[in-house]
Amino acid sequence: MDHFINTHSSQNCIETYDLHHRFSSGQVAVDKLSLTIPTGSIYGFLGPNGAGKTTTLRILLGLLKKQKGEVYFFGKPIKELREDFLKEVGSMIETPSVYGHLTATDNLRVWAKMYNTPMDRIDKVLSIVGLSHTGNKKASMFSLGMKQRLGIAIALLHEPRVLILDEPTNGLDPNGIIEIRELLKKMNREQGITILISSHILSEIEKLVTHLGIISNGVMKFQGTLSDLEQKQNKGVLIRTTNNKEAITILRDLQFPVSFMEDDIVFVTNERKEVAEAISQLALASVGVYSVEWGASTLEDIFMELIN
Numbered sequence: 001m002d003h004f005i006n007t008h009s010s011q012n013c014i015e016t017y018d019l020h021h022r023f024s025s026g027q028v029a030v031d032k033l034s035l036t037i038p039t040g041s042i043y044g045f046l047g048p049n050g051a052g053k054t055t056t057l058r059i060l061l062g063l064l065k066k067q068k069g070e071v072y073f074f075g076k077p078i079k080e081l082r083e084d085f086l087k088e089v090g091s092m093i094e095t096p097s098v099y100g101h102l103t104a105t106d107n108l109r110v111w112a113k114m115y116n117t118p119m120d121r122i123d124k125v126l127s128i129v130g131l132s133h134t135g136n137k138k139a140s141m142f143s144l145g146m147k148q149r150l151g152i153a154i155a156l157l158h159e160p161r162v163l164i165l166d167e168p169t170n171g172l173d174p175n176g177i178i179e180i181r182e183l184l185k186k187m188n189r190e191q192g193i194t195i196l197i198s199s200h201i202l203s204e205i206e207k208l209v210t211h212l213g214i215i216s217n218g219v220m221k222f223q224g225t226l227s228d229l230e231q232k233q234n235k236g237v238l239i240r241t242t243n244n245k246e247a248i249t250i251l252r253d254l255q256f257p258v259s260f261m262e263d264d265i266v267f268v269t270n271e272r273k274e275v276a277e278a279i280s281q282l283a284l285a286s287v288g289v290y291s292v293e294w295g296a297s298t299l300e301d302i303f304m305e306l307i308n
């Protein structure tokens with residue numbers, strides 16, 4: 001592992017190298033996982049149920065003992081930082097820890113005492129998460145979205161530089177998802193907080209994140225920016241002709257990678273020249289081409305391909 005020690009960077013808020021975790025049941029939950037979360041990014045940690053996201057986040061936070069691998073926060077190994085790094089980290093793992101019989105303010109008072117945070121910070125975080133108006137309402141009467149917001153407020157109390165959130169949009173309706181998304185974007189933009197957010201639904205975080213790590217069965221399948229992922233999109237061309245049956249025979253004989261999709265011929269290529277050549281060949285064979293349309297596989301298609 002020594003060769004990694006020199007490669008870590010203070011440009012990155014969190015880095016892991018070759019993290020590995022096996023539960024006593026024998027289940028390997030995390031396998032040689034290397035994460036790179038740039039400072040200032042919103043990093044989406046995406047994977048299906050049981051992929052190993054929560055296990056990874058718990059290891060990062062020291063809630064689960066690291067078995068193998070390295071973890072760096074702000075360019076330094078956590079064993080050097082000891083528990084000090086936790087002052088810089090706010091987190092919400094699984095469900096928010098909220099006392100139902102207390103108001104939002106009283107919930108925050110409990111945590112402020114524990115963190116030794118000045119009480120005037122409470123109004124600030126309530127305003128950041130949009131819960132200032134909740135007054136005497138007990139948290140048990142909050143909607144799920146409000147409870148999630150309160151959980152985020154608790155995570156923000158001690159002014160962390162990084163926020164780690166495990167599926168914060170779980171169970172929320174579409175409006176709730178949008179509200180949390182806008183809140184996180186605002187915090188990242190206005191306060192420069194780096195955010196690591198896990199999810200099992202690409203569409204819930206696609207509009208939020210700058211970077212993505214896709215995990216399946218404990219193994220990292222993709223890591224990069226959203227546009228890196230978009231580059232993996234396999235562009236294709238939909239061709240409509242006066243005689244699709246003949247057209248497909250001609251194109252297959254000429255070794256073009258074509259197939260049928262409903263009534264269209266799908267031609268998988270990114271090469272304009274190849275498309276032009278295919279159309280000329282069809283014209284030579286007196287097959288009329290009346291429509292040519294560039295299509296693209298969706299990000300969801302790529303995600304499904306990566307995790308299966």
Ligand SMILES: Nc1ncnc2c1ncn2[C@@H]1O[C@H](COP(=O)(O)OP(=O)(O)OP(=O)(O)O)[C@@H](O)[C@H]1O
Pocket residue numbers: 023024025027028029047048049050051052053054055056200
């Ligand atoms: N305490 C445990 N003992 C044994 N196996 C466990 C334990 N906790 C988790 N696992 C297993 O480890 C694997 C990874 O679980 P983990 O909770 O990290 O996944 P996840 O990606 O967070 O999933 P989800 O989206 O469902 O929360 C799963 O197969 C899970 O069953």
